[in-house]
Amino acid sequence: MTSPETTPQSRTGSAFDPASATIAIVTYNRSGLLSRLLESIASMDPQPGHVVVIDNASVDDTTDVVESFRDRLGTELVYRRLDTNTGGSGGFSEGMRTAYDLGSTWIWLMDDDVEVIPDGLARMGAWAPRFKSVQGRRYDYDGSEFYWQYRLSIPLGIPIPFAPADFDERGYREMNSGCFEGMFIHRDIVEKIGLPDPRFFIYWDDSVYGWLASQHTTSVIVNEFVLKRTREIKQWDMGIRHLNASSNAYRYYIMRNRGHMKHYFQTHGAYRPVRFAAGTALTFAKELIRLFFVERTVRGTSNLFRGMRDGLRLARDRSWSPMPPLTPRG
Structure with a gap:
């Protein structure tokens, strides 16, 4: 250090x-x-x-x-x-x-x-x-x-x-x-x-x-x-890394906010539809592992599906715009 x-x-x-x-x-x-x-x-x-x-x-x-x-x-x-x-x-x-x-x-x-x-x-x-x-x-x-x-x-x-x-x-x-x-x-x-x-x-x-x-x-x-x-x-010790417990709110927003992320990447020319979809699937799978192996339950999967549904709607929102830059103080 x-x-x-x-x-x-x-x-x-x-x-x-x-x-x-x-x-x-x-x-x-x-x-x-x-x-x-x-x-x-x-x-x-x-x-x-x-x-x-x-x-x-x-x-x-x-x-x-x-x-x-x-x-x-x-x-x-x-x-x-x-x-x-x-x-x-x-x-x-x-x-x-x-x-x-x-x-x-x-x-x-x-x-x-x-x-x-x-x-x-x-x-x-x-x-x-x-x-x-x-x-x-x-x-x-x-x-x-x-x-x-x-x-x-x-x-x-x-x-x-x-x-x-x-x-x-x-x-x-x-x-x-x-x-x-x-x-x-x-x-x-x-x-x-x-x-x-x-x-x-x-x-x-x-x-x-x-x-x-x-x-x-x-x-x-x-x-x-x-x-x-x-x-x-609460964590699942995987050796080199740990997987933390989550919550129903986190499960929902981690999927829903893929819609916002898609828009930001698209705005800046970094969006790759097929690979981004694969990343979304991997995120969903990771949250299932977190749910089953860290929290030892199957309850909460509905929040993942609900978040994915709302994320897809958000991704199709043509009125979406990014946060604007700030005006420097004079």
Whole structure:
């Protein structure tokens, strides 16, 4: 694992200003986890210029928890409670918009079920002079190294499950995907590709957004552990990789949102109908395996079929249009 002092990028280019960064968090009815995350941010050194919390209309004590940290953080706290639950997609879209409107140069997105490593921002900022779309690494709940599938097969529209996990002396690997649990992105890229698309609600939103970013800049995952997951998820241990448990909502949206993904690929000239259909079939099969072998049940298959049906309808929607670019602030 490299450090900000030894990373080559920290010795070249302009210095990174932590005050230019905003951490944008999306939360929903998980005040206990959110409290742990905010506690970790309070202990960070350095701290960002702003912390934005987007609350997806939680009905627990999230508001009270956020307010309890207003005087404890060494930075400005911005709290937005939405009127309805817009899903992770809508929350991250609003979080990105809020951070952008605050004038942030760098926007660091994360869910409420992680903690930030104390020098995490310094570790990410060490790469800022060289790259404009950066993903750090995460520890899993048990402290092991969490593997994230950082490359997509664009023709199939699915992650490549066995992309190399190791790093060479450069300390990074190029990626063509994204994950909102830790995406660190420059405002210049946000201006070009627009905000995350809230229509996804959940699933594939960050994959597509990261792919769009990679069309405008060299996107990388760096060998820096900056987050730790704080929520234990039931898994099937497959040796090198793990397969996590899911939910009926995820099963529905992972199939339905293939329609949105198809439109984005088609808009950018990357849609290959036969291979994309094969990727959709592989996604369906993977979710069946997840259902049978991780969750040990057959209940939930109807959500996959319903999602596939609605995804096909969505794919045929001729009125669909992508998220527009943002207008730079004058």
